Amino acid sequence: MSNSKVLALEKVARSLRKRVLEMTTDSQSGHPSSCFSCAEIVSALYFSEMSLRPEEPDWPDRDRFVLSKGHAAPILYAALIEKGILPEEEALTLRKLDSRLQGHPVLGKTPGVDMTTGSLGQGISAAVGMALVAKIEKKDFFTYVLLGDGELGEGQVWEAAMAAGHYRLDNLIAIVDRNFYQSDGNTEDIMSLEPLRAKWEAFNWDVTEIDGNDVAQCQAALSLARRRRNRRPKLIIAYTKKGYGCSIMDDDVKWHGKVLSKEQAQGVIAELEEGTR
Amino acid sequence: MKESLRQRFGKALRDLGRKNQDIYVLTADLSGSTCASFFGDEFPERFLNVGIAEQNMVGIAAGMASCGKYPYVHTFGVFAIQRAFDQICSSVAYSNLPVRIVCTHTGLSTGLDGATHQSISDIAAMRAVPNMTIISPADALEAELALKALERHPGPVYFRLTREERERILPEDYSFELGRAVQLADGDDAAVLATGIMVPRALAASRLLKEHGFNVRVINFSSLKPFDTDMVLQAARETKLLVTAEDHSIYGGLGAAVAETVTEAGLATPIVRLGVPDVFGESATGDELLDKYGLGVEDLVQSVLRKIAD
Numbered sequence: 001m002s003n004s005k006v007l008a009l010e011k012v013a014r015s016l017r018k019r020v021l022e023m024t025t026d027s028q029s030g031h032p033s034s035c036f037s038c039a040e041i042v043s044a045l046y047f048s049e050m051s052l053r054p055e056e057p058d059w060p061d062r063d064r065f066v067l068s069k070g071h072a073a074p075i076l077y078a079a080l081i082e083k084g085i086l087p088e089e090e091a092l093t094l095r096k097l098d099s100r101l102q103g104h105p106v107l108g109k110t111p112g113v114d115m116t117t118g119s120l121g122q123g124i125s126a127a128v129g130m131a132l133v134a135k136i137e138k139k140d141f142f143t144y145v146l147l148g149d150g151e152l153g154e155g156q157v158w159e160a161a162m163a164a165g166h167y168r169l170d171n172l173i174a175i176v177d178r179n180f181y182q183s184d185g186n187t188e189d190i191m192s193l194e195p196l197r198a199k200w201e202a203f204n205w206d207v208t209e210i211d212g213n214d215v216a217q218c219q220a221a222l223s224l225a226r227r228r229r230n231r232r233p234k235l236i237i238a239y240t241k242k243g244y245g246c247s248i249m250d251d252d253v254k255w256h257g258k259v260l261s262k263e264q265a266q267g268v269i270a271e272l273e274e275g276t277r
Numbered sequence: 278m279k280e281s282l283r284q285r286f287g288k289a290l291r292d293l294g295r296k297n298q299d300i301y302v303l304t305a306d307l308s309g310s311t312c313a314s315f316f317g318d319e320f321p322e323r324f325l326n327v328g329i330a331e332q333n334m335v336g337i338a339a340g341m342a343s344c345g346k347y348p349y350v351h352t353f354g355v356f357a358i359q360r361a362f363d364q365i366c367s368s369v370a371y372s373n374l375p376v377r378i379v380c381t382h383t384g385l386s387t388g389l390d391g392a393t394h395q396s397i398s399d400i401a402a403m404r405a406v407p408n409m410t411i412i413s414p415a416d417a418l419e420a421e422l423a424l425k426a427l428e429r430h431p432g433p434v435y436f437r438l439t440r441e442e443r444e445r446i447l448p449e450d451y452s453f454e455l456g457r458a459v460q461l462a463d464g465d466d467a468a469v470l471a472t473g474i475m476v477p478r479a480l481a482a483s484r485l486l487k488e489h490g491f492n493v494r495v496i497n498f499s500s501l502k503p504f505d506t507d508m509v510l511q512a513a514r515e516t517k518l519l520v521t522a523e524d525h526s527i528y529g530g531l532g533a534a535v536a537e538t539v540t541e542a543g544l545a546t547p548i549v550r551l552g553v554p555d556v557f558g559e560s561a562t563g564d565e566l567l568d569k570y571g572l573g574v575e576d577l578v579q580s581v582l583r584k585i586a587d
Contacts, residue, residue: 014436060344060345084452106371106372107343107372107374108303108372108373109372114343114587115339115340115343115368115372116339116367116368116371117367118367119363119364119366119367120366121365122332122336122339122363122364122368124336125333125335125337125339125340125364125368126336126337126339126343126368127335127340128336128337128338128340128345129336129337129338129339129340129341129342129343129348130340130343130514131340131346132325132340132341132348132545133340133341133344143340155332156332156333156336156364159327159328159330159332160333160336160337162330163327163328163330163333163337164330166328172333206355229459253453271415
């Protein structure tokens with residue numbers, strides 16, 4: 001990938017973070033640190049990898065994106081705004097009465113949202129269903145699903161993982177946002193996930209590990225996963241930092257489900273606008 | 278004549294699949310018991326046995342429905358409505374996706390397998406889920422008619438079928454209409470409002486009560502949601518007693534819906550609710566269980582006689 005493209009995707013990631021902060025600070029509610037860890041992944045997906053038609057959000061042959069870690073909804077809304085699928089003016093309606101921007105994404109309510117999520121562990125099953133339709137009906141679209149690492153405690157994730165391997169869904173690409181934190185603390189203290197790579201490989205997935213806050217690595221891994229049609233689903237373990245890109249929240253679990261004050265947010269937005277991070 | 282609801286439904290679904298390429302059928306290792314195999318044998322490419330993983334099955338169906346498909350998931354009532362309740366709520370119903378939940382084993386009448394396999398809270402649970410439609414057919418014919426009537430219904434549908442062969446009671450020219458209850462026997466002394474396999478029992482009770490000199494109306498509530506409140510209120514105004522009958526807990530099902538409707542309308546017609554009392558079932562044949570837990574024809578007869586004799 002060219003240097004200018006890397007810079008452009010980094011710029012998008014900063015812009016996504018800025019929008020997330022504006023939204024969650026205004027609503028004083030949400031999970032900004034869970035959004036920040038995956039900003040590079042979402043940037044690479046929406047601005048490099050996914051085939052979409054912003055003027056036709058429900059184009060039947062579009063690539064699908066399921067945000068299985070639905071509490072990161074603000075970054076999905078930010079991406080849809082950046083894509084021109086959602087109007088910018090709606091951003092500050094997040095979590096407010098009569099808004100289309102619910103606390104967690106809702107299919108049918110918000111243009112560009114491909115699946116309702118919020119109850120963890122469910123998104124990946126829906127993604128398997130989408131990939132199955134594409135495979136059975138010989139359609140070219142890909143399905144992407146972004147999981148939180150804490151979310152992997154849900155048994156349904158492994159039911160879906162088993163099914164994806166069984167049905168040989170090489171049109172399904174899952175990304176784990178491996179920031180090592182869940183609501184109550186470190187994932188390895190609460191219910192250890194390691195060895196995580198071996199678990200997915202045992203379920204017949206191809207696994208790649210990357211620095212998930214390096215947008216070039218995100219783009220390269222996603223692109224490679226799409227090109228390898230070897231009858232195996234693809235998993236990208238993206239090592240990230242919760243709250244990455246923000247000096248206050250960086251890699252600190254106490255920010256899960258917490259928002260910044262208006263003053264704190266202003267400082268971070270200034271950081272992001274300077275592009276210093 | 279008796280006929281199996283699940284078999285007739287399974288064959289009718291296969292027939293629909295010949296014309297409608299968007300129908301997919303899923304099961305969680307119960308293709309034989311649920312009769313999903315009729316479809317699967319003819320359309321293996323649109324048939325998925327996802328293994329024993331009901332939550333994943335419902336989620337996969339939601340994903341398929343989001344792509345314009347009509348997936349029918351097949352299992353027993355307990356394994357869909359209880360085990361995958363959150364998936365039904367969040368992945369399916371919240372977005373009003375056209376997933377069909379086909380449960381072929383519901384209520385005490387599931388029988389010999391015991392209480393773990395007898396869903397008695399499913400109607401209550403599904404009634405409280407927004408966007409959900411609940412169909413509880415009275416016989417095999419109605420199972421087929423409801424399936425066909427709701428082929429393109431835009432939201433989720435729960436089909437509450439039954440395991441054992443049941444009496445065919447509806448005439449061949451019967452027509453099913455979503456949200457409409459149908460009067461099957463006339464009478465102004467009392468009315469039995471029944472659903473599913475209790476409808477034939479209600480008709481039998483009505484015939485016996487005629488011998489006692491009472492004319493008892495029988496109404497088939499196959500559409501539990503949407504619910505025909507007009508038919509309930511008409512019966513409450515025109516008769517002296519309402520008896521509800523369902524192979525389901527007395528909490529939250531048909532009896533509750535009738536009581537809510539009558540009370541909210543300010544009517545004082547007495548109501549007797551026959552259903553599974555607040556207990557789990559046990560192993561025995563379905564008919565033995567219905568009789569033991571107060572859902573026999575004689576229970577229906579006595580509940581009318583006791584009240585009307587007052």
